[in-house]
Structure formats: structure tokens, C-alpha cells
Amino acid sequence: MSVKSTAARRTTRGGAKRRGDEPGLVQLLTPEGERVEHSEYSIDLTPEELRGLYRDMVLTRRFDAEAITLQRQGELGLWASLLGQEAAQIGSGRATRPDDYIFPTYREHGVAWTRDVDPLNLLGMFRGVNNGGWDPNENNFHLYTIVIGSQTLHAAGYAMGIAKDGADAAVIAYFGDGASSQGDVAEAFTFAAVYNAPVVFFCQNNQWAISEPTEKQSRVPIYQRAAGYGFPGVRVDGNDVLAVLAVTRAALEHARSGQGPMLVEAFTYRMGAHTTTDDPTRYRDDDERVEWASKDPIARLRTYLDQQGLADEDFYAGLGTEADALAKRVRDGVRNMRNPETMAIFDHAYADGHALVDEERAQFAAYLDSFADSRGEGAANGSPTTDSAADSAAGSATGTATDSAAGAGKGH
Amino acid sequence: MSVKSTAARRTTRGGAKRRGDEPGLVQLLTPEGERVEHSEYSIDLTPEELRGLYRDMVLTRRFDAEAITLQRQGELGLWASLLGQEAAQIGSGRATRPDDYIFPTYREHGVAWTRDVDPLNLLGMFRGVNNGGWDPNENNFHLYTIVIGSQTLHAAGYAMGIAKDGADAAVIAYFGDGASSQGDVAEAFTFAAVYNAPVVFFCQNNQWAISEPTEKQSRVPIYQRAAGYGFPGVRVDGNDVLAVLAVTRAALEHARSGQGPMLVEAFTYRMGAHTTTDDPTRYRDDDERVEWASKDPIARLRTYLDQQGLADEDFYAGLGTEADALAKRVRDGVRNMRNPETMAIFDHAYADGHALVDEERAQFAAYLDSFADSRGEGAANGSPTTDSAADSAAGSATGTATDSAAGAGKGH
């Protein structure tokens, strides 16, 4: 390999260069809603399937919007919006089979939707009533992972287990462009390659890791990293739900058929803030967002549906009603979400018990009981009986941060 | 990028496939001692320079052999032999300038030689009198790093500093094929690429990480990893000192001239055990070693020198004498290496002092002093006066491990 032939070139940033027609970017539906063909990846969907994808994206976006509102209203402590990434998530999620296993980050609300995970389950950790808490095995959808990159190794290990079992399922590990820098992700590539594990590494390159553009993580497109680990990488238009579906299906099939891992980079854009505590005006031009708005994943599918006459007003109206119902269910569900019992602090620290946890639980219970009768002035500030404490905790989870910097601290 | 075009193929193991004429393997001197040309890398050395490289390799090998002997004699606790890797180390080391900075693993005795590091300095940690201890800034040769991969990040950071200073020096980070799996190495690639740092990542692929062949680390050649991080990678015949010198020079020049990092994979072979405690008969065929013996880096240069008439008997005789003298100096030096004073335990834990260290030092000194007079029976076993304790420590550093498994524990 010669120096010159592989000499690195910095990727060029800026709107004009980032078009779907870049070499290597798989696209089946242009931003203008035009259906195009690709030499390697093709798809043939029924009108019903196409409407299904549209419905998924619309409902996911509506759910996401509702969550943002709930956060503004103080019902959630934080929210990580997927706005703009609906196609990447719905397309890849819909490519999975029930026996596949998904390892998400904290932003895969659309993928969760395709796995029939109750949206309310996703909100618990953002409200602060749990740290996840759904049963991953119910929908083969693992808990959200906040520490960047960690889940890629869990996915590789899970896939090693599938191979050991002789099963033909596959695994998807979601991660971000920022995550691509973590050593754990590189190690996951290595393990998956060496054991030929059936795992698809699915990078949603939304071009930002909080305030850092992708250039801070890599000077070449991320999909190219796979080749150096001995497996294929492909870049797909992440705002094109058809292309994402086709490419992810192929990647999963590649994994299932014993060919080992594959890396899919879905090139997309984070339309909103990193999370509700973030303020992107501090670090990025709004022009960029505006330009990406013209590549909206939902709008382009709608254009296509309309141009092809695949959906009528009834469909859209019905979907609107459904979205409203979903939003209401989420709103009501969150508002009625009960705070955990105080003593839940001690639950599940261990599966098989731990003497110290038992001791601390008993001591704390006795301590709390001591307030049942009297404590005098000392107890004035925030008497820790279960109910009132729960209320004050609720306050703290949503209300204590009074200025923007305080808000910024709530989780990244 | 299509699935098929990048589909991974397992590298084929086994003698016949591992020839220097593999595509992508840079070679300037064949195993048979024949001088060949390469389209990208060339070198033109004076007879004196060629003899110098030969001398470097011979003396390095002799030093290494002496260290093995000293370990067998109980003078060293452990030794990591470089046998077979002389060309990779001398070739790359001789490509450096004094103002370049080197970050070695624990096996770079040949590189140390090219940096004028006193060989005795390298032996301190293997004898157990220190954990390194030379001044890295004296020869721009950092301490040996035992934790696999860590030093690649130090090298990337140091190189970032060079770039900040506007200096035109470069850095070399040595690491092994096994190390290529560590997340730290991947992160070093990322940092070096993103900051365009002048660092050459020099992987000595000696095909083994203790008992694990390179297939346990990667299913494609390691030099290919660089491209996915946006910088060039090249594989060189690691037993060909001319090719290693040429390629490393080019890589350092690439770095110095502001083009950023480069990865060099020197394809070589660990002729000996991993360390003196290792027993390779448990995991590898001796055939492999025998085959690689025919590619010996020193023999091939000797053949070339002889065929070209570039060195005479005087030269070889003189070199023999020099090697004997070196061996004697090393032997005597090691035997006379003093054990550290007991209280050195507390030295250098901190640069600016630490109250607890002071307190513990004083308490321990008082405790040791208490033995000066009397202690009765309790002191019978191993009275900790400085001298006798030092002797018993020496015993433990070299003699307590009585069976092979015990020996195996001394350091990997």
C-alpha cells in the first residue's frame, strides 16, 4: 500500500458537498421524493408497506415531540430527541426479525417503536423514575446505554452467543458518530471480526456529538473503518427510509448467513438539540439545519406516496388521529407515572442478595420509621417520610435547575 | 461501497503463504540476500552504513543472548527477547533523528541501542531493581511500557505537542500485533488523525501475542487498519533492515512534513519464547520457527555484504571482539547492579511531596530502626535490616519460583 494511494483527505464539510449522490452513498429515494435505483441494493415494497413506514415515522416523530413538550412542562428531567433520524431508525428497525437482538444508545426511540416497546417504557429514565427497567428479553431490545460505545461490545458478545447456539438470528448495535472514537467500539469491531459474529454495527452519523462535528472524530467517512477490521462497510442515506431498510436487510442477511459483521453508516442529521438541556446556537449555524430540513425523511416519502397515489386523505387523516391518540396516551401515562418507593433504592442491587444491602435497608427503614412519631425541629426541612420525600424528589428531578447552565447539567 | 467488493477474507496462515513477495509487502533485500528494488521505496547506503546496520544487529542480538543467559543464571527475574526482530528495530531506530521521540514497548532493545541508551539501563526493570528509571529525555527514548497499547496514546499526545510547538520532529510509537486489539491503540489512531499529529505507529507483527497467533487479533493484515482512520498504512518485510529503514524514513518524513500519522507494519517473527518464563512448545509448531530461521535478518545482510565484498574478515573479527566486550560489560554491570535502598520504596511516589508518604516513611524508618537493638524470637524469620532483607529480596526476585508454572508467573 503506497503512501500516496491511501493519503488521507479531510472530508469536506458544508452543505453542497454533503449530497446523497456522493460516491458510496446508497440512496433509493431522493430528497425530492424521486425513486432511484442502486446497483447493489434494491427494494420492492407494497403500498401497504410503504404506508407502514410512513406511519412509523410520523408516529415516532409525534411521540418525540410530545416528549419534548413533557420535558418543557417539567414532567421529564431530560429528553434526547431523534428529530431528523426517523428514517435511519425506522428503516433499520423494520429490517429486523423478532429473534434479532437490538442494542440501542439513548436515542433509539424509533427503533424501539419498531420492536413494539411501549413508548412509556422509554420515558421512565428520562423522568427519573428508573434507569431503564423494561425487560430486554421481552422484545429483544436491550436497555438504553448512556455510556458511549459500551453497548457495541455487549452486542458483539451477544452475537458470539448466537453463533455458539447455532441460531440464525443477528444483532444490531446502534452507536453515534461521536461513539466511533471510543476504544470499546474498535474492540467490538475486533471481537466481531475475529469470531465472525453475526452483528451489524449501525452508526447513525448525525454529524454532531453534542457540540463537536464529525471532523473531531474522524477525517474519513466512518463506514470506511470497517475494511481495516476485515468486514464490509457501507454508507447509506440515513434520511431515506427505503435505502436504510434495504441496506440493513442486506447487512443482517450478511450476518445471518455466516459472513460475519458489517458496518452501516447512516448519514443523517440531528435536527434538534443534543438533548433538551443543550443549546446548539452556541456552536452551529442554523443554515446547516435549514439545509437538512429540505432532506427531511418524512416529507420525501410523503412526496413519493402522493406522486404515486399510494395514500389518500383518509390515510393521512387516520394517521393524524392515531398520532393524537398516541400523544395523549404518552402524556397521560407520564403524568400518572408513579415515583418509586423509597426502599426501591435497595432493590435489585444484587440478584442473589448481599448482607450489607440487607443491613442498610433495615437500618434505613428503621430510620425512616423514627420519623413516624417525632423528631422535633431537626425534621423541619424535608422530613423524609415516603410521600413528602417523593414529592420533593419530584421537584428536584424537574425543577431545581433554575438557570440555563443548571439545566445543561442534567445529562449528556 | 458494496458488500461483495469489501467482503472479508480470512488471512491464510501457514508458511508458504507468508512470503515477502506478498502484494503490499515492501522488500529491498530478499531472504537470500538479493538486493531488489521497490517502486515506492528506495534506499542507497554507503558500505559503511551497511556495515553499521549489520554491526547494530549483531551487537543487539549478542546483548539479547547475554540477557537470556543472565536470566537463566538468576541475575534477571525475566527477559523479553527480541530474537528475530533485529532488522525491524535497527532499521526503524536508525531512521530516527535525535530530536524524534520514541515510545517503546518492553521489547525494543534494538531501538534503544540506536538511541544510545545504555543497555544496562534496560536491565534494571528485568532484574527488579527499578521499573525503568532512565531519563526519557536524555535520548528521547521513553520508558518501557508494559501495559499493552498505552504508550501509543502517549506518543500521539507527544506528537500533538510537537505540532503545537511548530517543531519538525516526529514520534514513533512501537506496539505489537497483539496490541492492535487494544482500544487505546484505536484511540491513538483517532487522535493522531484528527490532530494530524506527526507520529508513526510502528507495529512489529511478530505473529504471536504470547500464545495467540495474529488471527486472534485481526482477520486482515494490520497495516490495512490505518486507511479507515484516514492515514496511510504500509507493510514492510520486518526482517529486511534496508526496507524497514527506507519505509520508516519515508513515514517519518511524511509525519514531519505535516501530512500526519502513518502506520508501518513490520512483518517479522518472534524466534524465541515470549519471555523467559514462556514455553512456546505448548502452542506452536517448531516448523514455523525453522522456516523463519531461513529468513534471518542478520544472515541475509551478511550474505549481501559478502557477495558484494563490502566487509572483510577484519570487520567480522573486530565485531566479534566488540560483541564479547559488550557481553562482558553487560554481565559485569548486571552483577554489580546494587539493590535499591529499602527506603527507596517511598521515593518518587510524588514530585511535590505527600503528607501520608512522609508519615509512612518516618514510621517505617522507626520500625526498621527498632530492629537495630532487639526483637527476640519474632525477628527470627527474615529480620528486615536493610542488608539481609535486600539479600532475601534478591532471592525472591530470582529464585522462589521452583516449577515451571511458578516461573510462568513472573511477568507477561
Next chain:
Amino acid sequence: MSETATTMAMSKALNQSLRKALESDPKVLIMGEDVGKLGGVFRITDGLYKDFGEDRVIDTPLAESGIVGTAIGLALRGYRPVVEIQFDGFVFPAYDQIVTQLAKMHARALGKIKLPVVIRIPYGGGIGAVEHHSESPETLFAHVAGLKVVSPANPSDAYWMLQQAIECDDPVIFFEPKRRYWDKGQVDVESVPGDLHKAVVVKQGADLTLAAYGPMVKVCLEAAAAAANEGRDLEVLDLRSLSPIDFDTIQTSVEKTRRLVVVHEAPVFYGAGAEIAARITERSFYHLEAPVLRVGGFHAPYPPARLEDEYLPGLDRVLDSVDRALAF
């Protein structure tokens, strides 16, 4: 103080301290995720990127081991990197580089090289955050020789202790009590600071000593005020440093009050309170009227935000321990 002192929040004091360090020593660098244009998720580095540029204020790839590992390399080249770890729970990918390399390299080189690296970590709970954003891992660093570990409790200490940490030739893990970032206090940028590792008596008292650091100093002061209403005169110590610990100051206090309660957010089990209890009991065995008691986190993962007010040691739990200590 007075003339040159101004009132500011701890976040601002830290920001000013970093600015001062960047101004006074060209070798000082700021490194971390989002420390550039964004100014860090807590805005501690606000404005520094703008004024000192990307060569001094470095947005890094998202890789904590890489950040600390390259900071070590930069320190070897003569720089003084000040690293920001975004949240307590995200320091662990860098743990190997910190304990295996950063902490030990000076000793490994028999003193011939120095590693003046500061690692700033916003730590502790009380801000209603999601998982990994509220932990108190300080003893995991304090146990490791070669590191110094400090934590300011107020804006003035935040300013000065950070200055001193940056000037120190040893690696310093600098724990910032994130829920105190917005608390205000007087900062005199002209005064001469005391020893970085000295504990301070922040309230004199006769009946019992409360020892705390970082976020819990405020809670202890409040507890002392509440106890005063009950006629109890508590002394409050701000430990400020966890490695080394200023045992002399604690001992002096305890030999006066004869009772000690140590308070921290971190789990009690193997927490800092254990070390303090053990050592002070050894030093002052005959002076103690009660065992040293500890108030802190439980041996369970940090709970979700809705439970943290009950999980975190507050006024009542401190006072309960005071009662228990006084009952001995």
C-alpha cells in the same frame, strides 16, 4: 479579602481560574469533550476557546482514555494539560490511563519526568440527572498512590485550589461538586491561598465534629445551624483534600470535641469515611467518647433522580448520626 474580592458562583470562579492559568502559563492547555465553542456542558470553559483558540482549548474526540493518554503525552512534551471529564460516570474509560500511567510514571522514571496533569471531574448528585451523572467515585482515585485528590466546597476554594492544582507537578484529580456550581461566594483573586491539602475549620464547635468535603460541607453547616437550635455546638471541617488527608486538623478537632461524624455522598462502604474513622480512631483512641460515625451513600447503584433526595445524605440523616454519636 475585602477590596479585591467579588461575589461569584463556583462555576464562574472555576472559569476565571482557568482563564488565569491560560494567561499566565502558555503551557497550560484545556482538553475535553465540548470544552470549545460550547464552553463545556456546565459552561466552565465558557469563552476560553474564543479567547485562546483551538491550540489551547481543545475539543477532543469522544474517548476518555484517549484524552488522558494524550494529555500524558503532552505533559511529557512540557505542557500542563487540564482535562475535563464531562461527568463523574464517564471517567472510567480513562481509569487505566489514570491509575496505571498517569499515577505511576513519575515513580517509574525515578523522578526524572513530571506529570503535571489536572483532571477536572464534576461529581456528585442532587441535580436530577439520568444515570452516570451523579456519582462520587473519589476513593477510587484516592486509594491510588501517585495521584492527589482534592475537592473545593465554595467559590473561593474552587478558584484557588484549581490554580494550585495546575501549578502542582503531580497529577491532581480535581472533583467539582456540580450541585454547588451555582452557589455564590466571595472570591479574592489577589489573596494568598493556604495549603492545597489543608483542612479548614469552617465552623467552630465544642460538642462534636462534622467532617465533610465538596457538596456536603454546606449540608453539614446547615446541620450545625439546626443543631444549634437544639443547643448543640457542632464543629464543621471542610477537608478539601482526600489525598493526602489533613489528619492533623481532624485530630485536633476531635481531641477537642471527642466525637466525629464523617459525611459524604459516596457510598459508606469502603468510602472516605472509613479511612478517616480508622486513622482518627488510631490516633485519638483515648479521646473518643463515641465511635466515628459515617453518613453517606448506600451500597446500591445511585438511584434514579426521583429517589436521590432520599438517597443523598441530608440534614436529617446527619442530625440522626449526631444524635447517635452523642448518645454514646
Next chain:
Amino acid sequence: MSETATTMAMSKALNQSLRKALESDPKVLIMGEDVGKLGGVFRITDGLYKDFGEDRVIDTPLAESGIVGTAIGLALRGYRPVVEIQFDGFVFPAYDQIVTQLAKMHARALGKIKLPVVIRIPYGGGIGAVEHHSESPETLFAHVAGLKVVSPANPSDAYWMLQQAIECDDPVIFFEPKRRYWDKGQVDVESVPGDLHKAVVVKQGADLTLAAYGPMVKVCLEAAAAAANEGRDLEVLDLRSLSPIDFDTIQTSVEKTRRLVVVHEAPVFYGAGAEIAARITERSFYHLEAPVLRVGGFHAPYPPARLEDEYLPGLDRVLDSVDRALAF
């Protein structure tokens, strides 16, 4: 015991225990660097690769975070991975996966998934090794909720505690005292083992309690024998488990002997002795005639091999502390 008991070295006992686990549960896997053909650098997995194949005994890439991270994934798939970390000093690259994921995932899932992963770590000094091969990082794990931490001191415990660790549904950090690998003892593979986390009185005594675990139990027994010559009757406890700690057994002993010395190789500062001293002093305040004393490593990086005999707590340092405790 008797009939079914045989004499074997601890290394052999561990090997037999792993073999037994592989035989009895097809979900048990062995993972690590060089655990395959080589049988591990200490030969603990000797012969297992040959007999169980590469699907059960897995030579991994050289990446500790990857090993533990994929072990987590395998556990999620229903496997019971037993991970070998080659030496104590090499566990830190995996520290993030251990404390952030492995320790917390069960709680994160509100109990809905289990993480039965064992991490075997040969630890401690005394074998004349180079840097990073002699450390005692146990409290860095014991402080973390969600992990269990144990360490056998003899071949029988090595065999049985490893069986129990593998059967446990929680992650267990299993510290093997490498310098005791070659010490022999009776192992009865048919007997019914006691509680994994219970401390054991290995020598009865009346005058003072020595509490230790792993490599130091032997030193304490030797110290007790030496002290007996001086007419001192020491009780020796083998703690066996550091999370949880069996405080009840320690308390019972201390309330009999009224004096306690805790001994470990790990640095005293923030070491296990601190937690034991603090809690036992609280529990048995009125019974103690002397403060709980601690013998252990100094607050300095583990020294080079030629100094380790002086660095490591030996007979004399233990007896010195016994003297000091008895002098109170």
C-alpha cells in the same frame, strides 16, 4: 472430608473447579488471553481447551474491555462466562465495563436480567515479577455496588468458592492469591461447602484477632505461631469475602479478644482495613481495648521486585502491630 479428599496445589484446585463447572453446565465458558492452548500463564486452564474445545475455552483478542464487554453480551444470551484477567495490573482497561455495565445492569433492568459473570484475577505480590504483576486492587471493586468480591486463601476454598462464584447470579470478582498458587492443601470435591461470603476462624485465640484474606492468611497463621512462642494467643480469621464482608464473625471474635489487627497487601490508605476498622469500631466500641490497627502496603506504587519483601507485610510487621495493639 477424609475419603474423598486429595492433596493438591491451589492452581490445580482452580483448574479442577473450572473443569467441573464446564462439565456440569454447558453454558459455562472460559474466556481470556492465552487461556486456550497455553492453559493461561499460570496454567490454571491447563487442558481445558483440549478437552472442551475453542467454543467453550476462548482465547480472546488482547483487549480487556472487549473481554468483559463481550462476556456481558454472552451472559445476556444465557451463558455464564468465567473471564481470566492475566494479572492484577491489567484489569484496568476493563474497569469501565466492570463498574459501569457489569455491576449495574441488573439494577438498571430492575432485576429483569442477570449477569452471572466471574472475573478471575491473579493478584498480589511476592513472586518477584515486573511492574503491574503484583498489585492488590480489591477495594477498587469492593467499593462498587453490584459486584461481589471474594478471595480464597487455600486450595479447598479455591475449589469451592470458584464453584459458588460461577453458580452465583451476580458478577463476582474472584481474586486469586498468585503467590499461593503452588501451596498445597486438602480438597474434598464431595463435601458441602459453607457460605461463599462467610468468614472463617482458622485459628482460635483469646488475646487478639488477626483478620486477613487471600495471601495474608498464611502470614497471619505464621505470626500467630510465632506469637504463641511469646505466650500470646492470637485468633486468626480468614475473611474470604470483601463484598459483602462477614462483619458478624469479626465482631464475635473481637468481642472475645478485644483487639483487632487487619492485614492485607493492598495499601492501607483507603484499603479494606479501613472499612473493617470503621465498622467494627462502631459495632464493638465498648469492647475494644485498643484501636483496630492495620498492616498493609504503603501509599506508593508497588516497588520493584528487589524491594517487595520489605514492602509486603510480613511476619515481623504483623507482630509489631500485635505488640502495638497489646500495648494499648
